[in-house]
Amino acid sequence: MSIPFRGLLWIGLGAILLFIGYNMYQISSRLPERSYSTFLDDLTDGDIVQVIITDGVITGTDSEDRRFTTYAPDLSTLLPLLRRHEVEIITKPSSQSSGFIRDLLLVLLILGGWMIFGTRKSRQSLQFARTKTYQRNRHNLPRVSFEDVAGISEAREELQEITAFLRDPAKFGALGGRIPKGVLLQGPPGTGKTMLAKAIAGEASVPFYSLGGSDFVEMFAGLGASRVRELFGEAKKHAPCIIFIDEIDAIGGKRAAQYRSGSNDEREQTLNALLVEMDGFTSHETVIVVAATNRPDILDSALLRPGRFDRRITLTLPDIRGRQKILEVHSGHVAIGSSVDFSVIAKGTPGFSGAELANLVNEAALLAARKGKTMVDLTDFEEAKDKIIMGLERKSVVISEKARRLTAYHEAGHAVLAIMLPETDPLHKITIIPRGQALGLTQQLPFDEQLTYSRTYLVNRIKILLGGRLAEELVFGQLSTGASNDLQTVSRIAYRLVCHFGMSSQIGPLACSDATDQPDGDGFTWRRSEQTRREVDMEIRTIVQTCYQEAKDLLEKNSTFLHMLAEALLVQETLDHEEVDIIHRCYLNHHREEQKKWAIVPT
Numbered sequence: 001m002s003i004p005f006r007g008l009l010w011i012g013l014g015a016i017l018l019f020i021g022y023n024m025y026q027i028s029s030r031l032p033e034r035s036y037s038t039f040l041d042d043l044t045d046g047d048i049v050q051v052i053i054t055d056g057v058i059t060g061t062d063s064e065d066r067r068f069t070t071y072a073p074d075l076s077t078l079l080p081l082l083r084r085h086e087v088e089i090i091t092k093p094s095s096q097s098s099g100f101i102r103d104l105l106l107v108l109l110i111l112g113g114w115m116i117f118g119t120r121k122s123r124q125s126l127q128f129a130r131t132k133t134y135q136r137n138r139h140n141l142p143r144v145s146f147e148d149v150a151g152i153s154e155a156r157e158e159l160q161e162i163t164a165f166l167r168d169p170a171k172f173g174a175l176g177g178r179i180p181k182g183v184l185l186q187g188p189p190g191t192g193k194t195m196l197a198k199a200i201a202g203e204a205s206v207p208f209y210s211l212g213g214s215d216f217v218e219m220f221a222g223l224g225a226s227r228v229r230e231l232f233g234e235a236k237k238h239a240p241c242i243i244f245i246d247e248i249d250a251i252g253g254k255r256a257a258q259y260r261s262g263s264n265d266e267r268e269q270t271l272n273a274l275l276v277e278m279d280g281f282t283s284h285e286t287v288i289v290v291a292a293t294n295r296p297d298i299l300d301s302a303l304l305r306p307g308r309f310d311r312r313i314t315l316t317l318p319d320i321r322g323r324q325k326i327l328e329v330h331s332g333h334v335a336i337g338s339s340v341d342f343s344v345i346a347k348g349t350p351g352f353s354g355a356e357l358a359n360l361v362n363e364a365a366l367l368a369a370r371k372g373k374t375m376v377d378l379t380d381f382e383e384a385k386d387k388i389i390m391g392l393e394r395k396s397v398v399i400s401e402k403a404r405r406l407t408a409y410h411e412a413g414h415a416v417l418a419i420m421l422p423e424t425d426p427l428h429k430i431t432i433i434p435r436g437q438a439l440g441l442t443q444q445l446p447f448d449e450q451l452t453y454s455r456t457y458l459v460n461r462i463k464i465l466l467g468g469r470l471a472e473e474l475v476f477g478q479l480s481t482g483a484s485n486d487l488q489t490v491s492r493i494a495y496r497l498v499c500h501f502g503m504s505s506q507i508g509p510l511a512c513s514d515a516t517d518q519p520d521g522d523g524f525t526w527r528r529s530e531q532t533r534r535e536v537d538m539e540i541r542t543i544v545q546t547c548y549q550e551a552k553d554l555l556e557k558n559s560t561f562l563h564m565l566a567e568a569l570l571v572q573e574t575l576d577h578e579e580v581d582i583i584h585r586c587y588l589n590h591h592r593e594e595q596k597k598w599a600i601v602p603t
Helices: 005-028 036-045 075-084 097-134 153-167 169-173 193-204 223-237 266-279 320-330 342-347 354-370 378-390 401-420 455-476 481-499 530-557 559-572 577-597
Strands: 048-054 057-062 067-071 088-091 182-186 208-212 241-246 287-293 311-314 427-431 441-444 574-576
Touching: 036 048, 036 057, 036 067, 036 075, 048 075, 075 088, 153 169, 153 182, 153 193, 153 311, 182 193, 193 208, 193 241, 193 287, 208 223, 223 241, 223 266, 223 287, 320 342, 320 354, 342 378, 354 378, 378 441, 401 427, 401 441, 401 455, 401 481, 401 530, 401 559, 401 577, 427 559, 427 577, 455 481, 455 530, 455 559, 481 530, 530 559, 559 574, 559 577, 574 577
Parallel strands: 048 088, 182 287, 182 311, 208 241, 241 287
Antiparallel strands: 048 057, 057 067, 427 441, 427 574
């Protein structure tokens, strides 16, 4: 019969109190100590009446009936002195009872603590899965519908069939249809995977069990598998329902292809339990597993086969129409001014995920509240967007006039090439106000969504990135560290242009990146020779150097435009695309006047 945890707790508490009480009693009953030399003086003066000797420890009584203790180093010389002064001598054998009691209490204390700790850990390991699984039930989650999910209309339509089945299973069963057992939502972070899973449960009005993949992996061996069984067992009791596993790649990663030391680890046991539970659904158990991940490439193939995750729905970053709908949804509880046009904001936020757009609305509302406004207007959204993209404005930083001029020409070099080169994204804004870690920024925004990029676009992108370094070299005759981030991006684009996209005439249409040195999902392995590596490096260097020279020639040809933009930046600090267009038209008019002056206008 096992002792309840509460009983063990009381036993341990009693042992602690006994141990403390016994030691306090020993301290309170201890006699005052007297030095051995003082004892000998008192003995010579005849003040000692009685002594009790126990293993060299002397407990004495003086003539005033005061008791004390001392220690005799040599009893053979002390006993004649005691007899000479007629002191009553009492000897006692050594007593081990006090030490035994103290040791016994200490052992009981340690044993009780071990029993309490061990029992508590055992209870935790047995109940850990149940605790985390049942914490989040349908009663604790706010109702979410498909109306709350915007920007992913295709995925929403795909999942409405599952919602309809959960509402009326008999309708599909009458025709012999079988609802998918599992749905895998894959896509970049912030694209609405978790929100979409909640919307399925909200629309179908069924229980919704949610856990993260990392919640199944603990320090106790076998606990993850136990938690999986507990979760599915509870879900079957409340079918029809939905089990949502966020970041399933934490437990669903690819298993070792062959036996290795420690291959049967906690994660693999948890994955095996998950595979067994997903296969164990009977026809009358309407339990749908919805999982989310942004790393579908590392998931185990057994997890992705039909019968487990029958459907794989890819969520992508929203397009311009999707971004507009997302902004409208998240702005529903915000006081929006009449000047706000969400189509304009959506156009200026390419590449933003749903979570980033929600953050944009929140930042705009906070900025408006900080300024004491009653409505959020377009300028608040623009400022919030600049804060998210470029970082917080550093108003307190002190910049010398030389560094400020260098930054102005650097950003103007980017802008000139962005305007003069074809197939580039339109210029949106130039600023030399320090934000984040950058002293300035040239921002380009595309008119339309781009799903593919031409070689001309990528090459011109390299030239634009090199424009800042070239402007510093042409105007000041020296280089600075301000182009370090630009050079990193240039190297990355040139590398991918050659090794990923096969756009090099020298290398040809081959994917020869280092990533393919490892076998892919189909077992294909590409191993680059040293000669191929050298050819790749030479081709990347050739592309960058060619872009550098062509961009330099273009900047030298339009040096007047470069100076005009830089001087305007030094005065205004920030130029939007309309102001840059005005300066560009002035430059073109000036250029035509110069041509007329020298009579070189083409016929």
